[in-house]
Amino acid sequence: MTLVIKAEKRTELGKNASGRLRRQGLVPAILYGQSMGSVPLTLKKKDIIEILKSETGENTIFRVAYDSEEKDVMIKEVQINPVTDELTHVDLISISMDKPVRVSVPVELVGEPVGVKVEGGLVDFLLRELDIECLPREIPESIKIDISQLHLHQSFKVMNLELPAGIKVLHEPQTAIVVISSVAEEAAPAITEEVVETAEMKEPEVIKKERKKEEEEETKG
Numbered sequence: 001m002t003l004v005i006k007a008e009k010r011t012e013l014g015k016n017a018s019g020r021l022r023r024q025g026l027v028p029a030i031l032y033g034q035s036m037g038s039v040p041l042t043l044k045k046k047d048i049i050e051i052l053k054s055e056t057g058e059n060t061i062f063r064v065a066y067d068s069e070e071k072d073v074m075i076k077e078v079q080i081n082p083v084t085d086e087l088t089h090v091d092l093i094s095i096s097m098d099k100p101v102r103v104s105v106p107v108e109l110v111g112e113p114v115g116v117k118v119e120g121g122l123v124d125f126l127l128r129e130l131d132i133e134c135l136p137r138e139i140p141e142s143i144k145i146d147i148s149q150l151h152l153h154q155s156f157k158v159m160n161l162e163l164p165a166g167i168k169v170l171h172e173p174q175t176a177i178v179v180i181s182s183v184a185e186e187a188a189p190a191i192t193e194e195v196v197e198t199a200e201m202k203e204p205e206v207i208k209k210e211r212k213k214e215e216e217e218e219t220k221g
Contacts, residue, residue, distance in 0.1 A: 003062040004070070005047040010040040018089070027087055031064065031073065033094030041066060041092075048090055051075065059103050059139050064092060072097060074136070097136050102170065104129045105140055107177060111148030115180035119152040124179040130158075131170040138166050147178055155179040 010017070010028060018028045021042055029048075031039040041064070051060045058075045071094045079089040095101055106129055115121040130143055143163070145156055159173035 002072075003051070003060070004065055005043065005062060007041040007043050007064050007066040009066055010042050013040060022086070022088065027090055029090040029092055031071065031092045031094060032076065033071070036094060039066075043090060045087055048075075048078070048087060052078065055141050056139070059105065059141075061095070061097075061136050061139075072136070074101070074103075095136055099135070100133050100168075101136055101139075102131065102133045103139055104131050106142045108142040108144045109178065110144050110146045113147050113150040113180050115150050115152040115154060119180075121152040121180045121182055123147070124181045125177075126179060127158075127171070127175065127177040130177075132163075133168045133170060134166050138164070140164075140167070145177065147180075150178070150180050152180050152182060 007029070021028055022045075025045050026042050027045045027048060029041045029043050031041055033039075043064075051062065052058065052075070054060055058078070061072060061074055063070050064073050073092045073094055076091040076093040078087060078091075080086065081088050107125075107127060109123070109125065113121070113123065116123060132139075132143075143161070145161070147156055150156060155176040156178045157173065158169055158171045158175045158177065161169060163169065
């Protein structure tokens with residue numbers, strides 16, 4: 001059964017009006033759609049938070065009811081106050097259940113690689129979300145990848161995915177999702193940074209000595 005949340009059309013716009021809504025436990029929103037333009041709405045903050053905390057998160061399909069309208073929608077974008085961590089605004093997008101949508105889905109790793117368990121490597125998780133295109137009802141909660149057979153220096157790429165029919169991945173086939181790296185490779189950047197930092201610390205001292213030498217020569221001259 002599809003979740004339905006109630007909304008109201010916003011008649012007052014602007015920063016002050018939005019602030020009053022938030023103090024009442026509401027959140028300003030805009031509903032976008034190809035054939036409808038944009039509709040400013042007011043939603044209950046708790047309804048949106050429950051959706052965001054659900055297993056499907058922003059990929060949840062639900063209906064928003066306002067006036068005499070009822071639309072199938074998804075969350076397009078949310079705005080969070082960086083200081084208070086408060087939900088401040090929501091963008092919704094109207095969808096058609098028989099037309100593909102583009103979404104990002106989390107990648108879930110399954111199993112312990114041979115390259116880690118036996119060969120002492122580390123899992124380098126490069127691509128934690130996959131951009132896919134499919135019908136709304138076919139959106140998976142996550143995409144599971146079995147990495148138990150990966151050896152040291154081996155990778156799992158987009159082209160290695162086995163996905164249900166109807167799901168199209170929007171990344172290049174050669175894109176690596178996971179690589180089993182050696183400990184030395186992981187530590188190399190830190191060593192390089194330390195060497196660079198040491199060189200930078202010594203440079204002013206060399207310059208100072210050069211300047212002192214020049215001043216002595218000028219004095220003698």
